[in-house]
Amino acid sequence: MAPDVSGLKKRAEEELKGVGNLKDLDEVFRKYLGRKGELTLVLRSLVQLPVEQRSLVSKEANAARDELRQLTEELRKALEGSVRQGGLDVTAPGVRIVRGHLHPLTRLQREVNGIFSGMGFSVVEGPEIEDEWHNFDALNIPANHPSRDMWDTFWMKEKLTKNRHLLRTHTSPVQIRYMEHHEPPLRVIVPGRVFRYEATDARHGFNFYQLEGLMVGKQVSVANFKGVIMEFYKRLFRSEVKVRLRPSYFPFTEPSFEVDMSCLLCGQKGCGSCGQSGWLEMMGAGMVHPKVFEAVGYNPKFLQGFAFGMGLDRLAMMRYKINDARLLYSGSLKFLEQF
């Protein structure tokens, strides 16, 4: 009688379906495909069959063997895979991605430039080695005037005795340079590096960054300055802020102010950062002095404008809670890789 190859194959397939682990799989494999397995025995017994049946059964049995082998192989792979997955320690650290970092001052400047650009201010720049006229005289800070003492200056070594060169003490000379070549109305900000001849400590450096702002038109007022600067702080610190102006003196503005912002750390209750006052000193500002307009060839009779200058290092220190200004220039990875 011819063996029931198809019934044998069906049984084997049924049993394989019930297999849940590698050990059971091996048992089923041995039962049907092992050296003494049922299918193996069928194949061996083919010679005993009558010739007319032999080729048909042989074909069927060989096909069944190949199919079952493939099936067990697939099952084996799946079972092995599940074993490996179960054994993976997913709490081990992921592969560390090597990345670079932008300096906090770059990040801050981008943010600040973005806010002012949104309010219609162009970003302009100027030289860091300036001449005395642009840095002082044109800004109504004459030589032999005590107001010059407000800026401790690095002078360049040179033979010139008139209109000598210096490292700009503020970004304000760029106001002059810009107005010399542009007509009002105008709105510009000037970010850049400035220099002061003074010893460095946790709050001051001899080089640091300033952001100058200038808006000139027919009706630009103190109220407009307050509006623009409040909007700026609101967007930068992403919260409602109050702004306070106090009388001050800068030779290139009249009136002149110190600008304070409500302390966001303590909600104006008074804390260490604001010296218990509820206010933080943020910048100097004022309405452009008529003599500055005259210096650039504008007619002050028909123009009004505001100008301001803020220290970006200090702003970065507030924004990122940095406690020492010198860290910004330290080149220390421990500091830089936090940004």
Add this chain to the structure above:
Amino acid sequence: MIFSYSWLQELVSSKLPVPSELADVLNAHAFEVEEVEKRGGEWLLNLSVLPNRAGECTNHLGMAREIAAILKSGLKMPPLLPMRTQKGSLAPLEVSVRDLELVPRYAAFVVEGVEGKDSPAWMKKRLELVGVNSINALVDISNYVMLEMGQPLHVFDYDEIRGGIMRLKKVQEGEEIATLEGGIHRLPAGTLVIEDAERLIDLAGIKGGAVSGVSQGTRNVVFQAATFEKFFMYASRKRIGLETPAAVLYGYGIDPNLADEALARTASLLRELGVGGKIVQNIDIYPKKIRPRKIALELERVNSLLGKKVPEGEAMGILKRLGFSCTKKGPGRFAVEVPTRRQDVQLPEDLIEEIGRISGYENIFPQLPTEYLIPPEPNERLLLEEDSRDVLREAGFTETYGYSFIGEKDLSLFAYTSEEAEGLAEVENPISSEYRYLRDSLLPNQLRALAQNVAHGRQGVRFFEAGTSFARMGEKFSERRLLAGVLQGDAFFEAKGVVDFLLERLGSEEAWYDTSNQAPSFGPQGLWDNDRSAEIKIAGRRIGFVGSLSAQIAARLKIPRAAMFELDTEMLGEIANTETEYHEPSKFPSVLRDIAVFVPHDVKVADVLNVMEPAGGELVADIDLFDLYDAEELGEGRKSMAFHITFQSQERTLKGSEVDQAESAMREALKANPEWEVR
């Protein structure tokens, strides 16, 4: 300056708010309050009076005037004794002023028969609380009047003025004077002094001379209330380097009309303190009387500049309380007369500041501008720099900001030649020798930062900076924006790869690395390893330098190896192209073939490519070096290069025979060189 609360109270007619509230009022309307403190039972306020107001407000009467104006109160003048001279026995002094433009007014009186004594306790205490030592009644009175009214006074011993002569004049080169604090000063030519018949007796406006000072035994004195020209005094004090309170005050500018009240106050105090004596001579050289300035003010301008409507009555009230007098000239138009002490008030805007601050900036409401908006112009240079920063960050670099300075020691550390050092921009007054020069390259400070982090055990450090470099050419200074990077390790090809990546991302055409000229555009040449560095050229222009750090400098910095690059960002801007365009990839299959070639040691990859590329023709889509092998077993002075060559067409599937033909053309071209062996 330190102000005494009780002294201020004496000069204001209504009761002052408590010290902390007074401080708030001053902060909001006048001057920054540095500190409020109680010492010796007295409240003291340290106020920061800026240079525009320092001439008339660093005294108690001036500050009281401010307070009275803010609080809508009145000023209470201290006791003054009208000047009346009496007949005495002293010979009259003969005073002459040679440079009237430097001495707008010389006022003084002579007192005969004073009694040397100490000041009363109240005056001693008041002086000491605000930081002035008590000496004797005569000197104390002069200091007291200065602190109260702002007029610097000087008191001379009449009997030490020889020949009865006082001459105000400028000195010649080389004259010397011994002053009261004990110093001897060699005076620059042109310094203003007072001399008697025989010698210099006073460094005018700065410090009294030792020979003419008063002591307990002094019987006859001269009280001087002079005015000196402020710019001259400022320059003079800076030249001599003597920062006395009087000299500082004169530098800010003193009202010549102040002398009368100051001398009247002096006379009153002489009587009050029982110093005795009688005024026997009154001196007043004041040829050109200073009169109040008039400014035309329009209320319209006040409102427009402040952005707030100030009622006419309020504006005029404020000016009047500050001592200005206003005459109405028409609707909203006024002529304002400025008291001569207010030298800072010259323009309508100065008056607007007075109105604005006294009425209160807190009453100006924020308002966004209504001026029409012109869209801001993009700053292309800055945008490119920002793009470069992003690209380098993507490449794993960390951005640093370095100081703009390098120091004397850096010149030898970073191997500057004397010629290179000559081209550095130098600061005349450096903070220290560590920061004497301005950097001509960003690399020295970057390498220093690298070394510091390597010393802390960091691996694989990659830094970059975008910053300004400086140079001096003859008498001219120049500056350039640069982009520089350093890489820890033997990383020349990484550095070069980063430059290629940057250029590609900025949309530049490919760079050519030229080794024929070994001079970098910025910084010292000695920084670079000559055998491992190249100029970066695009379209024939030098845009920067890439290479390895010189082994010698690496050893000095204790960095085993480093690679670096420095580019001119302004030139980058000119070659960059930020337009991005999509190129459709070929739809047809590509064929890959490999060619390997042995070449003599000095043959460069670029040399081999230059032969292969033209030989392969149009079908070659890409040639990629995948192996560069340089070893002894290859034989004397030989190296092996292996390339993947990709053949592909945009229009069709290539036939095997076409590819074979192109490949053999490349092999034949290589074989044409007898020293090259194609494997």
